[in-house]
Amino acid sequence: MKKQLLIVFALVTVWGCSTIIPPFAPKKTGKLSQSAVAMEADKYFWDNFHRGNYDSIPQMLDKLTAAYLDNNEDYRLAAHIGFTHSWALAESGRMDQPSPRVTDHATLAVKYFDEAFVLHPDKEWRYYGFMVSMYMAEGGIHGNMQDMTEGYFKMKKAARKYPEFNLFTAAYTLAMSPRKKDREAAVNMLWENLDKCAGEKVDRKNLDYRKYLSRKTVEGKQSTCWNTWIAPHNMEGFLMILGDLLLKRRDYATALRVYENAKYFQEYKHWDYQKHLDARIDYATAIATQQEYTEIEVMKFDRCMVCHQDSKMKSAPDNVHLQLPSMNVADHY
Template identity: 40%
Template sequence: MTIMLRRYSWIAVLGLLFSTAGCDSLAIRFAPEKTADPAPTSLSKQAKDLFWEALHGGHYDRLPEVRRLLTAAYLENPRNPEISLLLAHAHLWTIAERTRLADVPPGITDHAILAEKYFTEAHRLNPGDDRIPGWLGGVKLALGQIHRDERLTREGYFMLHDAIRAFPEFNDFSAGYVLSSKPRDDDKFREGLDDMWDNLDRCAGERIDRMNPDYRKYLAQETQSGPKRVCWNSRIAPHNFEGFFLNMGDMLMKNGQPAVAGRIYAIATLSKSYASWPYRSLLEARLTQAEPRARLFQAADPTPHPEIMFNSAHACTACHAQ
């Protein structure tokens, strides 16, 4: 009898534990979703203004104050999607242009973790912005490589593919840019270059000649509305056009195609705002040094490889500084 009572007691305890666990699961499952509240405040306006002032001015040195203000604005209202997005970009900019620092600390990689956090929040609060998965996928891909986490690497890679399907005019570049850092003989690097060509095709509305690209006839298509608005310069990215062709030319140079790279670089000079682009001297130097740069990329040891836009001191500002 005593043994049976003990048995039933254990059954009761186990039943209670399972029911409690079930309640926990249900409580979590049916918790209210975090929803957006974009209501501006004086602090959020100050933080946003400082972010754009720093980015458009190329003031990397102001990032600590930018991050401080944006973090304060986020904590004031963690449901503001724009603040979450800008805070993600502030952390991404910090790690992307880290070569500006005289001494790059090991903890610089923590900014990628924080960028992932706030891009995730921004996407959660504004799921209709199809640009965000492109940025988030790229950050996840980078984090997977930093931490040697193959699952996270694959998650980021396939998120980029989903992002391309949702908004190819924007996310073909997002994917191609991230993959430009791969070794030139890596299939993913070639895939990234294909993404860049696909991006050009979509912006032009037809297939661009891969050996003799001529973009002059498409300049009349410039627009500030619709999906193709991201193919051109804008208030947010005053030199988006020039930066795109600087990066693509770098990728072609790395791929051992200096002649085609030169033609792609030259397209950047067609921009109406080319004369005011802070990085035009970099592009012009690449045009005059095409053959030597291409030869350096052929070295098996990557140490002498020339700089490309990705991971440079102008990884973000080549498009955004004015």
């Protein structure tokens, strides 16, 4: 009996401490590290990410994680670990022998994006959007509809906070769904994303993005509407994804016009995925003129690299971790 009373006393004590101690525990705050290991890890991340070196992911994770463990208040390191895990999962089809354990990247991406969002002094809503997309992916992997539904509503919150970026993140997540309803929602989100970037409702049937090119900026939230050093082919990739979804719904004429818009950006001549776009244009043209339908695989390309890869870009500067280089991608060829 005495032993039982001691156990009860211990449990009550632990419970009491757990309700008293946390409010007094020091709060972890975020800051960028100036250490050499952080600088080297981030430069390695950007150089290999921009070049599409998927095989370098294990080394990227080793360097970034080692730097983070020494500087665990650094939100940028945490975010880049999250990005690398996301890339590993999104393009896992590139592996010669994919392992079922590749799905673990979703869980780790959620963890590090959440950490980056909490640590960021200004609450970077792009990190939140990526975190939620990986949370939804994790829910899908485990067949957990409750998590997927919760993630969907969190994603709507992310889109309200930063529509220029997170409308695309939400759309891209839904675009991979086998359900037609989800893919239709993705199309609507991508059109709305273009509206936010253009400053008006764009013409859905006759898109001509040349009239909006003067709006380009490399600062603030609107910078995510354009090609920048971070995503040197952001718009070409965006428009190919939208075109693919239109093609999948058999709206060939609109898909063709959307595809053609990808060529209006000056960085297009450096884009590694021109041949993918050309193949789609040839296919959509043939279908539109012959009125015949045969299945084509759409949304089948290196998912992250279609916007981020540019093998012709100069290497990242040594101090890239502390201050990103000029966001004007034209400055880096």
